[in-house]
Amino acid sequence: MSASSAVELGPVIERLRASGCVFAEDEAALIAETARDADELAAMVDQRVSGSPLEYVVGWASFCGLRIAVDPGVFIPRRRTEFLVAEALKVTAVDAVVVDLCCGAGALGAAVASERQVSLYAADIEPAAVRCARRNLAAFGGNVYQGDLFAALPVRLRGRIDVLLSNVPYVPTDEIRLLPPEARLYEPHVTLDGGPDGLATLRRVAAEAPDWLTPGGHLFVETSDRQAPLAAAAMREHGLATAVTTDDELGATVVRGTCP
Template structure:
């Protein structure tokens, strides 16, 4: 969005304040705030929150993901642009009527992005109550259902063996590397959404251990990983009875490990 696209709002002072606070994309952020705020008073409050360090998406109350506005509440993981590649890979195997599960869903962005392009039976789950409440606003608009609980334990038993597409964008940052993350992630997103254990693969191992039992024959699981972790995660999926491979998008620096149930 260009600054000129929001002519009814005086942007120059906002841009100056954001730039002085170190916001690299001050003009873009100012335009987004102006397009979201209901009036100048609310816009001023939003600018103050942004300058205080709150992630832009939490300030706005939404994140852009594959062209959709996904509601994102404070304390909920913000969907990353690189994760759009995971959705693109999943869409290649998602047929109309497929059962899709967004596990560890956060805002529910992944499942919603799939449902926006295919008519599917959508389910989502997260252990964090704040995420479940946020995801419900996004997922239920597409006819989906959100559950609270720890990974597969949150899902209704009748889904076992019925899942065609399992989206599992689970934590994969090694515990001792969380301190190296940008403050916006480290301070404002729950550590449970970031912490993947000592090597970053702890939650992936838990997903892999049960995935085959929940997937239909030929069903797919999609997991995002860093470049150096992807081969290790591929081996984890294979050790748990799945045929696995790695897909990469160099432009987005995105790596997705894909497992297929026999």
């Protein structure tokens, strides 16, 4: 039973607002809904006031209408990345082989699989992310592997992937210090740091993707708008045809590479 029916939220809202939470009322309601009793509610509010991301406090993130379980130390899916899912769904057929590479909590794979019946695979280098993704993808029959990019995947998938979702880290190393404290202080830097220009991991994915994609298969990545031309060039260098799409409302940019 949640604590919301037993606790007056006014003081909770005031504490959250005083700590700098812009949406204090909404956050208080979510925390109260999640907490099992007043003691847990107080502990969760303390965590949030101390700066812990709301998603870590309540244990989940909202993404494409799903509640994605998110443990501390796992990258929190961003709302703007819903645009990548929308773009991928345009070309995802029933029974497609879909891989969520650098999967984090598995949000992208879960969102696609919630809309299409697919064969779903995911991989991440971080053990905490793999544990989390296994929980989130179990309902969709997803297989989750730990390892470095394509090295984590079963060899049988080589040349058979129809849709490759790869939300690689793309923040330039020197710009991590400019991120909001919730990301900079709580999320692992390996999930944020894209190297000097933010595209180091993307280039590695682009180099190997043609060997893993089926003919006509697609690679989808998210970048900043200023990085998109360089990301597209990296894909073309390895034989992929590219397209760049943007969503101004979400502030999202997606680069698609298609295997001939």
